[in-house]
Amino acid sequence: MKPAPFEYLAPDSLEEAVSLAAQHGDHAKLLAGGQSLIPAMNFRVVQPAMLIDLNRVTELRYIRQNEGGALAIGSMTTQHELEIDGQVPDRVPLLFEALPHIAHPQIRNRGTLGGSLVHADPAAELPVIALACGARLKARSREGERWIEIGSFFQGMFMTDLAPEEILVEVVFPPMPPGTGWSFMEASRRRGDYAMMGVAVLLRLDGEGVCASARLVYLNAGDGPVDAHEAAASLIGSKPTAAAFEEAADIASQKEIDPFGNIHATVDFQRHLAHVLTRRALEQASGRAQRARAN
Amino acid sequence: MQNELHTVHLTINGKQFERDVEPRTLLSDFLRHEIGLTGTHVGCEHGVCGACTILYDGQPVRSCLMLAVQASGHAISTVEGLSANLKELHPLQQAFWESHGLQCGFCTPGFLMTLVPFLETNPNPSENQIRAAISGNLCRCTGYQNIVKAIQSAAERMQAKVA
Numbered sequence: 237m238k239p240a241p242f243e244y245l246a247p248d249s250l251e252e253a254v255s256l257a258a259q260h261g262d263h264a265k266l267l268a269g270g271q272s273l274i275p276a277m278n279f280r281v282v283q284p285a286m287l288i289d290l291n292r293v294t295e296l297r298y299i300r301q302n303e304g305g306a307l308a309i310g311s312m313t314t315q316h317e318l319e320i321d322g323q324v325p326d327r328v329p330l331l332f333e334a335l336p337h338i339a340h341p342q343i344r345n346r347g348t349l350g351g352s353l354v355h356a357d358p359a360a361e362l363p364v365i366a367l368a369c370g371a372r373l374k375a376r377s378r379e380g381e382r383w384i385e386i387g388s389f390f391q392g393m394f395m396t397d398l399a400p401e402e403i404l405v406e407v408v409f410p411p412m413p414p415g416t417g418w419s420f421m422e423a424s425r426r427r428g429d430y431a432m433m434g435v436a437v438l439l440r441l442d443g444e445g446v447c448a449s450a451r452l453v454y455l456n457a458g459d460g461p462v463d464a465h466e467a468a469a470s471l472i473g474s475k476p477t478a479a480a481f482e483e484a485a486d487i488a489s490q491k492e493i494d495p496f497g498n499i500h501a502t503v504d505f506q507r508h509l510a511h512v513l514t515r516r517a518l519e520q521a522s523g524r525a526q527r528a529r530a531n
Numbered sequence: 532m533q534n535e536l537h538t539v540h541l542t543i544n545g546k547q548f549e550r551d552v553e554p555r556t557l558l559s560d561f562l563r564h565e566i567g568l569t570g571t572h573v574g575c576e577h578g579v580c581g582a583c584t585i586l587y588d589g590q591p592v593r594s595c596l597m598l599a600v601q602a603s604g605h606a607i608s609t610v611e612g613l614s615a616n617l618k619e620l621h622p623l624q625q626a627f628w629e630s631h632g633l634q635c636g637f638c639t640p641g642f643l644m645t646l647v648p649f650l651e652t653n654p655n656p657s658e659n660q661i662r663a664a665i666s667g668n669l670c671r672c673t674g675y676q677n678i679v680k681a682i683q684s685a686a687e688r689m690q691a692k693v694a
């Protein structure tokens with residue numbers, strides 16, 4: 237038997253889960269897809285005294301459109317469910333593009349949106365996508381509901397703003413403004429591996445074809461998703477040219493990201509990858525923005 | 532409290548089972564040690580190799596990353612459920628055999644359980660789709676070429692059967 241002993245509770249409503257989480261707090265861990273938590277327990281890196289399994293809380297599994305075109309997604313929705321949903325490609329194309337890069341099909345069948353965000357692995361795709369899209373997160377505890385802006389959610393490696401007794405219940409992706417192009421690109425040694433480097437880009441062009449807003453967020457580039465503000469700002473007000481992309485790529489890859497390097501890639505190689513991926517992703521996003529304007 | 536047993540009721544390869552388990556029993560160990568279905572192999576026990584892949588309510592999942600208690604009320608299929616006897620293999624098993632899609636066979640159950648639902652939803656897959664589908668299964672022997680060939684041949688055979 238791999239994991240150390242623990243007590244197991246499987247509530248079948250959110251109310252019940254909230255009250256168990258309040259009762260047991262620090263002592264317990266919430267179990268979502270288990271695709272990060274169970275490996276850690278198998279290694280005994282993590283030895284919770286109790287697991288509160290959210291898999292029977294079916295009310296946390298949904299994908300629906302709000303008025304205004306935002307997409308509200310229950311935290312227990314699996315990565316596979318997002319992949320096959322009809323609304324995601326239109327509503328949040330950046331998310332749709334990133335999903336197949338997460339691990340392997342068998343893992344996406346269990347892994348959840350909420351679990352990946354709360355796990356807050358700097359190399360993971362979903363935190364980067366949520367940050368790039370400006371998602372809002374809804375947490376529940378016995379005290380009630382709390383909305384968290386994604387910009388203050390990630391608090392360093394594997395750390396978030398959630399208290400132990402809080403449950404992430406919903407993630408809301410706002411609609412993409414008209415004229416926005418998107419791109420997600422990453423480089424990994426083998427398909428499905430955690431990437432050595434990756435970038436999510438959103439780029440909006442105005443009526444003149446000038447860049448009106450930009451967002452560049454990197455994975456495996458620091459102790460959480462790295463939002464390259466300065467590189468993005470350098471693009472505002474300029475035409476989407478190769479020279480402008482080159483400059484943004486220089487700023488992001490040399491100044492803003494802070495990769496650690498690992499056995500698969502040195503820091504220099506990670507910076508090199510960031511540069512190449514930034515240029516390519518900006519090119520793809522601007523092409524899509526131009527087509528979006530033309531339509 | 533922590534070693535308290537939980538009663539689980541589940542269906543495995545169409546048969547009902549009831550057992551008492553400790554919460555920390557992994558589904559993979561449960562299938563092998565409690566039920567005696569040792570066709571589900573265990574390689575890494577942290578989700579990387581794919582040898583332990585089973586179908587959980589029809590979807591391929593890592594059985595080493597699930598707890599047996601979670602499976603109560605659910606339906607599981609393992610490699611033992613693919614064919615009724617050694618003379619009538621599943622078309623995918625037959626194709627693996629004929630195309631040398633295995634050498635030691637350690638990885639094979641995981642590949643098969645990943646591929647059965649894949650071929651149902653993608654009856655005519657491209658090589659690229661096949662390689663994406665098996666990206667989560669490691670094989671130390673074959674170099675994958677013959678596994679890809681076996682899948683292509685199984686797909687053709689299964690298509691011909693439907694036609």
Ligand SMILES: Cc1cc2nc3c(=O)[nH]c(=O)nc-3n(C[C@H](O)[C@H](O)[C@H](O)COP(=O)(O)OP(=O)(O)OC[C@H]3O[C@@H](n4cnc5c(N)ncnc54)[C@H](O)[C@@H]3O)c2cc1C
Pocket residue numbers: 265266267268269270271272273274275290311312337338339340343346347348349350351352354355357359360361362398402403404405428429430431577578579
């Ligand atoms: C071999 C392998 C390869 C992988 N490759 C990748 C990859 O390339 N990219 C990637 O992004 N991920 C990868 N993963 C991780 C996978 O995507 C996980 O699904 C994800 O990190 C965690 O989601 P989960 O639902 O499985 O959460 P769990 O493992 O169940 O939980 C993770 C953590 O979040 C907490 N938690 C979960 N849900 C909630 C909630 N609603 N409220 C509060 N706390 C909660 C848990 O208590 C736990 O601490 C890989 C995993 C494996 C095994």
Ligand code: FES
Pocket residue numbers: 572573574575576577578579580581582583584593594595596
């Ligand atoms: S034993 Fe489960 S993935 Fe390796």
Ligand code: FES
Pocket residue numbers: 632633634635636637638639669670671672673
């Ligand atoms: S046949 Fe030996 S590991 Fe695949």
